[in-house]
Amino acid sequence: MNDSVVQVKNVSVVLGGYYHALKHVNVDLPAGKVVGFIGPSGAGKTTLIRSIVGRQRLSSGSITINGMPAGSAKLRSQMSYMTQEVSVYNDLTVQENLRYFATMFGIARKEMGKAISDILRTVDMSDHASQLVGKLSGGQKQRVSLAIALIGYPKLMVLDEPTVGLDPVLREQLWQLFRELAAKGTTLIISSHVMDEAERCDDLLLIRNGELLAHGSPKALCEQTGTRSVEQSFLKLVGVKQ
Amino acid sequence: MSIRKTLATAKRVLSQLHHDPRTIGLVIMAPILLITILKYVFQSEPKVFDTVAPMMLGIFPLLMMFLITSVATLRERTTGTLDRLMTEPMSKLDLVFGYALAFSLFALVQGVAVSFVTLGLFGVTVLGGTIPILIAAVLAALLGIALGLFVSAFATSEFQAVQLVIPAVFPQVLVCGLFVPREHMAKLLQWLADVFPVTYSVDAMKQVTIHSQWSATLTRDMVVVIGYAAVALMVGSITIRRQDK
Numbered sequence: 001m002n003d004s005v006v007q008v009k010n011v012s013v014v015l016g017g018y019y020h021a022l023k024h025v026n027v028d029l030p031a032g033k034v035v036g037f038i039g040p041s042g043a044g045k046t047t048l049i050r051s052i053v054g055r056q057r058l059s060s061g062s063i064t065i066n067g068m069p070a071g072s073a074k075l076r077s078q079m080s081y082m083t084q085e086v087s088v089y090n091d092l093t094v095q096e097n098l099r100y101f102a103t104m105f106g107i108a109r110k111e112m113g114k115a116i117s118d119i120l121r122t123v124d125m126s127d128h129a130s131q132l133v134g135k136l137s138g139g140q141k142q143r144v145s146l147a148i149a150l151i152g153y154p155k156l157m158v159l160d161e162p163t164v165g166l167d168p169v170l171r172e173q174l175w176q177l178f179r180e181l182a183a184k185g186t187t188l189i190i191s192s193h194v195m196d197e198a199e200r201c202d203d204l205l206l207i208r209n210g211e212l213l214a215h216g217s218p219k220a221l222c223e224q225t226g227t228r229s230v231e232q233s234f235l236k237l238v239g240v241k242q
Numbered sequence: 243m244s245i246r247k248t249l250a251t252a253k254r255v256l257s258q259l260h261h262d263p264r265t266i267g268l269v270i271m272a273p274i275l276l277i278t279i280l281k282y283v284f285q286s287e288p289k290v291f292d293t294v295a296p297m298m299l300g301i302f303p304l305l306m307m308f309l310i311t312s313v314a315t316l317r318e319r320t321t322g323t324l325d326r327l328m329t330e331p332m333s334k335l336d337l338v339f340g341y342a343l344a345f346s347l348f349a350l351v352q353g354v355a356v357s358f359v360t361l362g363l364f365g366v367t368v369l370g371g372t373i374p375i376l377i378a379a380v381l382a383a384l385l386g387i388a389l390g391l392f393v394s395a396f397a398t399s400e401f402q403a404v405q406l407v408i409p410a411v412f413p414q415v416l417v418c419g420l421f422v423p424r425e426h427m428a429k430l431l432q433w434l435a436d437v438f439p440v441t442y443s444v445d446a447m448k449q450v451t452i453h454s455q456w457s458a459t460l461t462r463d464m465v466v467v468i469g470y471a472a473v474a475l476m477v478g479s480i481t482i483r484r485q486d487k
Contacts, residue, residue, distance in 0.1 A: 050486070053329045057485045071485060076331040087322030091258045103250040104330040132261060148326070 004028035005156060005187045006052060011061035013047050013210075021047040023210045024061070029189065029203070034182050036201030037191040038230070044210040045191040046084055049160050052189065053081040065156065077106060079156040082149035084191075086141045090134035094125060094144050097133060101148045115151065122177060123147045124170065139166050146174070157181070158189045163197065175200055195231040206234055213237045243333040251340020252347075255314070259348065269310070269348065273302035273356045281364050293451070295366045297420050299356060299375060300447040303349040303383035304440060308411055311345060311390030312403040315482075320399070328484050338479040342387050349383030350376065370450035374460070378446040381467045385439055386411075388474035395481030414440035419448075439470035 006029040013022040022044050029035050037045045050056035051063055054071025063070035066078065088097050098116045107115055120126045123143040128136065133144055146162050163171045175197075178188050182202070190201065198204055199218050206213040206221070214221055214237055218230050225233035259266055277298060284291035318324040318337075327337060353376045360366050361375070368375055393410045397403040417427060417435040424435050435441045446463035453460070 050325075054484070055325055055328060055486060057487050073331070076329060079329070081326060081329045083322040083325050085322045087326045089254070089258060089323060090321075091261045092254065093261075096254070096257050100250060100254040101326070101330070104247055104327065104332045104336075106331055 003031050005031040005066060006189075007064040008048075008052075009062045009064075011048075011051060011063060012059045013044075013051060013056060014059045015047070021210050022051070025210075025212050027205060027212055027215055029187065031187050032182055032185045033202040034178050034188045034190060034200070035203045035205065036198050037189065037205050037207060038195065038198045038201075038234070039193065039207035039213075041193050043193075043207045045193075045207055046160055047210075048205075048207065049081075049158055049189065049191060053079065053158050055081075077152075078154050079158060080105075080149040080151065080154050082145055082157075082159040082162055084160040086138075086145045088133050088141060088144050088148065091132065093130050093132055094120070094136075094147075095129045097144060098147060098151065102151045105152045107152055119147045119150050122150060124173070139170070142166060143170070153181070153186065155185065156187045156189070160191050161193070162190060163192070164194075195229070195234065198230040204230065206230075206237060208238060243335045243339075247332050247336040248339045248343065251336055252343040255341055255344035256347070259344075265310075266348075269306050270352050270355050272306070273298075273352065274359050276302070277356060277360050277364070291364075292366050293448075294420065295360050295364070296368055296375065296447045296451040297418075297444045299353070299360060299379055300382045300444045301415060301420070301440075302356060303352060303379050304386035304389075304443060305407070305411060305415075306352070307345050307349055307383040307386035308390040308393075309404065309407055310348075311341060311387045312394040312397065312406060313400050314341065315391055315394045315478075316397055316400050316403045319394075324482065328482075334479045334482050334484075337482065338391065338475055341391070342384060342475060345387045346380050346384055349386075350380050353379035353383075368451045369454040370456070370460075374450040374456065375447065378443070378450060378464065381446070381464055381471070382443040384471045385443055385467050385474075388471040388478060389439075391478035392474040392481065395478065411440070414438040417441070418444045420444060439467060442466040442470075 008025055008027045011022055011025045015021045025048065037048060039045055047056060051058055052070055065075055068075055095116065098119065099112065102112055102115060120129055123146055125140065125143050125147065128140060133141055142165060149157055149159060163174055182188055202217060204218055204221060205215050221230060221233045222228060225236045227233040227236055277295060280295065281291055357372055357375055361368060361372060389410060393406045394403055397406055417431045417438065418441045424432055442463040446460055449457050449460040449463060
């Protein structure tokens with residue numbers, strides 16, 4: 001596949017010398033799509049994500065992004081990463097957080113103001129710009145964390161459970177945003193343990209016990225397993241494996 | 243490394259402090275409280291206070307910046323912000339020097355306040371003047387920052403980080419010559435004192451106190467402190483990993 005942006009080749013990750021977080025994962029992720037990493041917690045989604053963004057050393061195998069090995073310095077300005085925990089500074093305001101990360105990303109000073117106010121509007125946090133993050137609710141913090149990942153709108157966004165705990169209306173808005181971004185050519189990697197989100201992805205990776213159970217569009221997965229929903233096909237795949 | 247990103251990091255750290263007035267209050271008031279207590283502990287021996295107080299001016303910034311830096315860097319490690327920063331197009335040195343710059347400025351403010359009380363209100367005379375005292379205080383802080391950053395790599399929680407101050411700094415303070423002149427200690431401790439950086443940081447204060455001119459020993463002390471700080475900062479930045487095993 002030529003239009004793949006991330007190539008994962010036979011990747012295994014052993015954490016702490018004994019825990020096999022990923023076992024021989026092989027997959028190519030297509031460009032300009034919303035790619036869902038779906039599986040129960042502890043399945044290996046976050047480890048695969050950390051490996052792709054270059055934070056996790058691989059025990060074996062290789063990951064290539066845009067032709068460069070994951071973790072290359074050059075890739076850092078071409079992608080963003082939203083961690084699973086809310087990784088923002090609680091003792092800074094929303095605006096200060098964004099300004100700092102935007103500077104680290106390399107946003108020019110004169111574009112800063114507009115870039116930040118646009119992103120704040122996108123995540124519906126404009127009214128809270130000068131509030132301390134520590135005083136915000138969990139869902140609001142989550143949105144600040146997502147806002148930071150949107151800075152500079154890089155071609156590859158890796159979002160670890162971006163919609164967990166958000167209210168349905170906002171979740172709907174964010175999915176609309178993800179679709180728009182993908183339509184413009186952005187590749188989004190989104191992990192979730194909520195099956196109903198899987199249906200919204202273009203491409204799915206079903207992960208369990210560090211293994212890739214299946215890969216394909218929601219429709220293809222359903223056809224392949226003869227089921228009507230991703231949840232059912234997941235269950236069927238797990239059943240077949242046992 | 244980029245000047246813009248280093249300065250932005252320093253500004254970010256200072257903004258965090260700005261939103262945390264209690265920390266600012268503690269860092270500035272705690273040494274003033276201690277020096278005041280010390281003043282009255284030595285009520286009947288004012289001469290001793292005059293020698294000990296300037297040395298304390300070298301220990302406060304070191305101790306407090308050590309604590310603040312180790313907890314701050316550990317917080318970056320545990321809250322995921324470091325995870326995020328390490329995937330950004332920035333150098334680790336932007337982060338390390340940003341912290342060093344911000345906390346050195348903070349230490350300067352602390353130094354001015356504590357010097358004002360010690361030299362101004364309590365009338366302790368330092369022959370070398372206030373400016374060299376402040377320079378030595380900022381260098382002591384830099385040493386504390388560097389050691390704190392380095393040592394935080396050996397802690398996995400803030401709980402542990404705070405406790406590391408005991409093995410990492412206290413032995414150095416005990417043998418630095420503050421309590422007993424170094425010549426009077428056991429040979430082994432004298433050797434250790436010769437190697438420990440805190441000795442030079444405290445000796446710098448002593449030099450400023452007893453010499454009206456900038457002495458060669460003072461220069462040596464400061465060079466040693468800067469050298470240790472530079473090495474600890476470098477090693478500390480190595481302990482911040484781009485990739486986890």
